[in-house]
Amino acid sequence: MMTPPLQNLTVSLQKSSMGFSLVECILSVAITVTSLLTVIGMLMGTLGVASDSKQETTTGVLIRQLAGEIKDMTPPAKPEDEPEPLIVLVDETMKILEHSRFNNSNVKESYNTGSQLASAASFARIDRVPDPENTLMDRIVIRVESPASAPAENRQVRKYAALCPK
Template sequence: MAVTATSLLAIIGMLMGTLGVAKDSKVETTSGVLLRQLAGEIREMQAPTLPDAEPQPVILLMDESMKILEHSRFEGSSVREMYDSGASQASAASFARIDRVPNPEDPLMDRIIIRVESPAAAPAAIRTVRRYAALSPK
C-alpha cells in the first residue's frame, strides 16, 4: 500500500505540474494573438508627452477563446469601470491592458506593455497578472 500511495502521489504531482505549464502556455499564446490582432492600433497609440502624464491604456475584456467582448475604444463601452471592479458577464475570462510608455533607455523607442489578467470576474487587486513587454519605434 505504501508503494502504491507513493506512486499515486508522484503521478498526481506530475499532472499538476503539466496543468500549470499548459495554463502558462495559453496565456502566452493569448498575448501573442493580441499583439497580432491589435498591431495597427498599438502603433497608433500615443505615449504621454509629459513625464508625469498618465498613459491612456487600451483595455479589452475577452472570453476563453480570446474573442474580444468589450474594448475601451468601442462606443459606450463600460470596460474601464469593469476593469477595476470585475466583469459580471458570465462568458468573460480575462482582461488585457495595453500601455504605451516612453522607453527611458532609448529615446527613439516606446515600450508596449501588455498585461493579461484573470479571472475577469475578480477585482483588479486580486487577479493573476502576466506581464509582457515589447519595443516599438516612435
C-alpha cells in the first residue's frame, strides 16, 4: 500500500521542478511590455505639456519686454488695410536678437525665408488691428513662430490675442 503514494509524490516533485511553461513566459512578457509602453506614453505626454508650458512662459516674458512698444503701435486707418507688424527675432532665453524697428535690420526679410543666425529660436510677430466687434478697442495679435531657421510656412505657430483701448 505504500508504493502508490510515493509514486505520486515523485511525479509531483518532477512536475514542479520543470520550470515555467511557454504560456506563462509569453504572458509575463506581454504584461511587462504593456506596463513599459504605458509608462513611456505618460512620459511623452508630460514632455509635451512641459514644452507647451515653456513656450507660454517665454511668450509672457517677451510680451512684458515689448509692452511699451505694443501700446505705441498704431492700427491701420481702415480695417481692411494690412497692419504694420512688429517683428522680433529671439533666442531661447527670449533675448532680442533682431527687431523690425532697429535701424539696418533685415528681420522682415529673414521672417519669410528663415533666419541664418545659429542662436535664433523663434520669431514673434505682433499686429495691432481694429476690433470689428468693439469700436473702442484694438486687437493685439501675437504670433510666436518656431523654429526661426525654417521658412514661414513650415513653422509651428502659437497665436495669442488681447484687447487694447484705442
